[in-house]
Amino acid sequence: MPGRYTPLLILSALVVGLQLATAATGTSYYLTQLTMTAYYTLVVVGLCILMGYAGQISLGHAGFFAIGGYTTAFLTTFNLAPHAQQPVAALLLRTGLAVSGRDLYGAALTTLHPGLAFLCALALAAGVAVLIGIPVLRLKGHYLAMATLGFGLIVYRVVLGTPALGAADGLSDVPAFVLAPGVKIAGGAAGRIANYYAAWGLVILGALLVLNLMHSRAGRALAAIHGNEAAAQALGINTAAFKLRLFVFSAILAAAAGALLTHYTGGIGPSEAGIMKSVRYVAIVAVGGMANLWGTIGASALLNFLSLRGYFGIYDDAVFGGCLVGMMLFAPQGLRARATFDRLRAWVRGRRRT
Amino acid sequence: MTTPLLQVRQLNRRFGGLHAVKDICFDVQRQHIKAVIGPNGAGKTTLFNLIAGALPADGGEVIFGGRSISNWPAHRVAGAGLARTFQNVKLFGNMNVLENVMVGGHVRSRAGMLAGMFRAPHTRREEARIRARAGELLDLLDIAGLADRPAGALAFGQQRAVEIARALALEPQLLLLDEPAAGLNRHETGRLGDLIRKIRALNITILLVEHDMSLVMDISDEIVVLSFGEKIAEGRPAEIQRHPEVIRVYLGDDHA
Numbered sequence: 001m002p003g004r005y006t007p008l009l010i011l012s013a014l015v016v017g018l019q020l021a022t023a024a025t026g027t028s029y030y031l032t033q034l035t036m037t038a039y040y041t042l043v044v045v046g047l048c049i050l051m052g053y054a055g056q057i058s059l060g061h062a063g064f065f066a067i068g069g070y071t072t073a074f075l076t077t078f079n080l081a082p083h084a085q086q087p088v089a090a091l092l093l094r095t096g097l098a099v100s101g102r103d104l105y106g107a108a109l110t111t112l113h114p115g116l117a118f119l120c121a122l123a124l125a126a127g128v129a130v131l132i133g134i135p136v137l138r139l140k141g142h143y144l145a146m147a148t149l150g151f152g153l154i155v156y157r158v159v160l161g162t163p164a165l166g167a168a169d170g171l172s173d174v175p176a177f178v179l180a181p182g183v184k185i186a187g188g189a190a191g192r193i194a195n196y197y198a199a200w201g202l203v204i205l206g207a208l209l210v211l212n213l214m215h216s217r218a219g220r221a222l223a224a225i226h227g228n229e230a231a232a233q234a235l236g237i238n239t240a241a242f243k244l245r246l247f248v249f250s251a252i253l254a255a256a257a258g259a260l261l262t263h264y265t266g267g268i269g270p271s272e273a274g275i276m277k278s279v280r281y282v283a284i285v286a287v288g289g290m291a292n293l294w295g296t297i298g299a300s301a302l303l304n305f306l307s308l309r310g311y312f313g314i315y316d317d318a319v320f321g322g323c324l325v326g327m328m329l330f331a332p333q334g335l336r337a338r339a340t341f342d343r344l345r346a347w348v349r350g351r352r353r354t
Numbered sequence: 355m356t357t358p359l360l361q362v363r364q365l366n367r368r369f370g371g372l373h374a375v376k377d378i379c380f381d382v383q384r385q386h387i388k389a390v391i392g393p394n395g396a397g398k399t400t401l402f403n404l405i406a407g408a409l410p411a412d413g414g415e416v417i418f419g420g421r422s423i424s425n426w427p428a429h430r431v432a433g434a435g436l437a438r439t440f441q442n443v444k445l446f447g448n449m450n451v452l453e454n455v456m457v458g459g460h461v462r463s464r465a466g467m468l469a470g471m472f473r474a475p476h477t478r479r480e481e482a483r484i485r486a487r488a489g490e491l492l493d494l495l496d497i498a499g500l501a502d503r504p505a506g507a508l509a510f511g512q513q514r515a516v517e518i519a520r521a522l523a524l525e526p527q528l529l530l531l532d533e534p535a536a537g538l539n540r541h542e543t544g545r546l547g548d549l550i551r552k553i554r555a556l557n558i559t560i561l562l563v564e565h566d567m568s569l570v571m572d573i574s575d576e577i578v579v580l581s582f583g584e585k586i587a588e589g590r591p592a593e594i595q596r597h598p599e600v601i602r603v604y605l606g607d608d609h610a
Contacts, residue, residue, distance in 0.1 A: 209471040216470025216477060217463050217484070220449070224457045227446030234406060234440075236432035236461035236524060245467050291448075 004215065007294045008208060015200040019193060031196045032187075033308040034301075035264060038199035041300040042257040044284050045206045045293070046250030051282070052291030053214060054246050055226030056137065057145045059278045060152035061254050066273030067128060068121045068255025069262040070159055073171035075117035076263075079103075080110040103173075114177035118259050125255030126248050133247040137240065140229075149275065156273040170269030177263040185263040195264060202260070203297065206253055210293060222246060276317045283324040289333060357420060359384045359528055359559045360405070365414035367397075367404055374400045376583040378414070382528070382576075387550060387560045389570045391594075392580035393603060398563040399441055401580070402532050405561075406438045407431035419527065433461045437526035441533045441563075443513045447506035451497065451516050454505050455488035458523025462487075491519040495549070510537045514546075522553065529553065531562040535569050547573050571595065579603070 022028045043065055050056050080089045080098055089110070092098035097116050103109040112120075136147040159165050166172075176186030183194050213219045224232040225239050232239050262268040271277070284303055288296030303320070306312060312319045330347065358381035367375040375397045382388045390398050403409040405416055407428040415424045423431055432438075437458075446454050463484055465477040492498040495515045500508065505516060514534060521529055531550070535543045543566055550573055554560055564570050570577065571591045579587040579600050587597045594600055 212473050213467060213470045216467075216473075217460065217465045217480070218467040218470040220453060220457050221460060223448055223453075224446050224460075227448045228444045230408060230428075231440065231444035231446065232457070233428035234408065234432055234438050234444075235458055235520065236429050237457075238427075238429045242467075249467065 004211065005208075008204060008211065011207065011294070011297065012204055015197070015204070019196060028192060030309075031192045033305055035192075035196045035199045036261060036308055037301055037304040038196075038203050039257040039261040039264070040281075040304045041203050041297055042199075042206050043254045043281055044288075044296055044300045045203065045210055046253030047281050048285050048288065048291070048293055048296040049210045049213065049222070050246055050250040051285050052289070052293075052296070053219070053226065054222040054243060056243055056247065057141075057282070058148045058247070058250070059145050059275070059282060060132075060148035060150075060155070061250070061281050062273050062275070062277035063152040063155035064125050064129065064251040064254035065258035065277070066155050066159055066268070066270075067125045068258030069268040069272055070165055070171065070258075071121035071124050071255075072114070072117050072259035072262050073174045073268050074165060075112040075120055076114050076175055076177075077111060077171055077173055080112070081108040084110060111175065114175060114263065118177065118256075121259040122252050122255050125251045129248040129251035130244065133244045137243045137247060149278070152273070152275055152278045156270060156275065159273050160270045166269075168270060170267055171262075172267035174262050174266050174268075177260070185260055187264055187266050199260070199264075202256070207293060207297065214293075218242065276320070279324065280317075280320040283320045283327070286327040286332075287323050356384060358382055359419060360561065361415075361417040362401075362405065363415040363417065365401070365404055365416065366412045367400055367409065368412055373583050375404060375411075378580070378583075378585050380578050380585065380588055382559055382561050384559055385554060385557060386575040387554055387562070387573050389574040389577045390561065390563045390580060391565070391567075391570055391577060395582070396580040397583040398580055399532060400583075402438065402530055402563060405431075406436060406530060432524060435524070435527040436530065437521035437524040437528070438530035439514070439517045439521050439532055439534065441536065443510070443517050445505040445508075445513055445516055445520075447504070450502050450504055451508070452485070452488055452492065452501040454516055455491055455519045455523050456484050458491075458520035459484040459487055461524055488519075488523060491522050494522070494552070495519045511539075511542045514538065518549070518553075522556075522558075526558060528559045528561065531560065531564075533563055533565060535564055535566040543569055 018034065019031065022030050043061055047058065047061055050058060080092070083089045084093065089098065092112065093100070093110065097113050098110055099113055100108070100110045132151050136144060136151070139147055160168060176184045178184050179198060183198050184191050185195060185198065221232065221237045221242050224235065224237055225242060229239055258268070258272065284300045285296050287303070288299040303323070307316055307319070360382040362378055362380050365375055365378045378401060390401065392398055400409065404411045407423070407426050407430065410425050415422055417423070418434060418436060421434070423434060446457065463480050465474070465480055469477045489498065489501070492501055495518060497512060497515050497519065500512060500516070505513065508516065518534070535546055538546060547569055550560060574591055577589065577591055577594045578585060579594060581603045586599045586603060587594055589597070
């Protein structure tokens with residue numbers, strides 16, 4: 001099918017172009033926010049296919065993001081040195097799955113290898129997604145929205161109330177994660193460009209997987225579930241199983257984003273698990289046009305970047321809430337849909353008349 | 355006589371105080387066209403939903419191809435080779451006609467989510483096969499010209515044809531048609547009769563619910579008559595037309 005990958009190539013070119021532009025204009029400090037934007041965009045890519053394509057809303061994806069981030073932060077900062085004699089810690093050390101070093105003050109510090117912590121983060125998010133998804137995905141529409149909202153709220157209150165997770169302060173001093181030789185997920189000006197490409201590379205990879213999925217047998221099954229669940233079942237589609245698998249996939253993407261952003265910024269706080277974060281992801285998918293992967297990525301890049309640069313000031317959350325309300329009122333099909341402009345025009349005309 | 359393809363045994367379903375399907379028993383022989391008729395509210399669609407697994411039964415058994423499929427979920431029933439259409443056509447409005455029919459090939463293909471994401475080589479061959487098969491079915495139904503049209507934008511009669519093509523993509527042994535002639539004009543109904551015969555010629559057994567008596571009498575090998583959830587008659591069209599109980603139910607006591 002010619003042209004399917006064209007937007008992906010355009011996205012790749014934009015990513016490279018943006019980096020070159022910041023280098024040329026001496027504004028490479030923008031890359032920090034652009035890198036963070038990429039991780040938030042990865043969440044939205046997963047949410048786009050879940051909501052837009054399969055029609056299953058989730059107002060709890062910040063919960064999965066936080067599960068990823070907090071699991072990573074906890075496992076890579078929890079000091080195993082005092083427990084080095086215990087069999088599990090000893091085994092981890094012997095197999096190289098734990099790394100030893102010294103902390104800021106020179107005390108012995110032994111922590112889990114970031115790669116293993118990353119896998120644990122993904123596995124935990126997947127496990128939680130299965131446990132939550134089985135009962136919750138039987139619900140539809142508003143009920144599903146409320147149930148996932150409740151899940152997000154639980155994660156938020158748990159991280160806020162758990163001293164081991166830093167309570168209101170969150171966790172910090174998360175070490176770097178060496179993803180590949182020369183690519184170290186960590187803050188700091190030195191690795192800025194590598195981190196930028198690693199993060200957007202992941203977005204492009206995620207988009208590629210989602211794009212392939214949309215044009216496959218499973219993708220048709222997901223769209224069929226969105227179109228008419230009873231008909232999908234009558235055609236032999238195990239709708240519960242497909243919804244669950246997709247939910248787990250999107251949760252894994254969110255957890256991966258959370259874990260890597262935590263390495264990048266060196267820590268994570270409870271605000272990442274907040275309800276407004278979940279609303280923000282949903283608002284971005286709505287602005288992007290629900291099933292429109294490219295619109296969603298574009299909306300995410302723009303809105304997240306502006307937000308991270310602080311352009312929205314104290315109205316940060318209000319902007320995203322406003323986006324959601326505005327989109328639902330005037331453009332439920334997304335900004336690109338032609339009907340949107342007709343509706344806006346009609347609304348303006350109606351206003352004038354009264 | 356060989357064993358029937360479908361055996362319905364003492365099937366029951368209540369909705370609160372309403373006994374919608376009451377002790378229904380009948381068989382459908384292989385390669386027969388069997389019709390279920392009855393006044394509105396007789397329980398015909400409920401009976402279909404029970405057979406297809408869209409509703410759980412309160413009691414009784416459904417045996418399909420010698421296997422009990424009682425209370426199987428709908429997707430498993432479909433996988434066993436039992437396809438259906440809906441009284442109020444249920445197409446996927448978010449897809450075009452060809453894609454709708456391709457969804458019908460779901461149970462005849464295997465690629466899962468991971469295979470789809472990574473475009474495993476065998477999935478591409480499978481996709482090509484599903485697409486080709488869907489195209490053949492559009493030809494069979496004489497709607498090949500609609501392949502790229504959004505399913506939601508079609509005329510009602512065309513939507514019915516797409517739904518039948520989609521059901522046939524399952525390569526079913528038994529096809530349940532729920533009021534296939536509803537909303538069709540005389541000419542379209544005539545063509546539907548021909549189509550149903552053509553489908554039977556493909557070795558597919560057909561069970562249909564229908565109100566259009568001329569169509570039912572014309573194509574059916576056998577007819578089951580329901581009234582208020584109970585079977586009141588079963589037999590060949592000529593027998594049913596003379597059956598006093600059927601005449602009473604349809605026309606009132608004076609005519610019996």
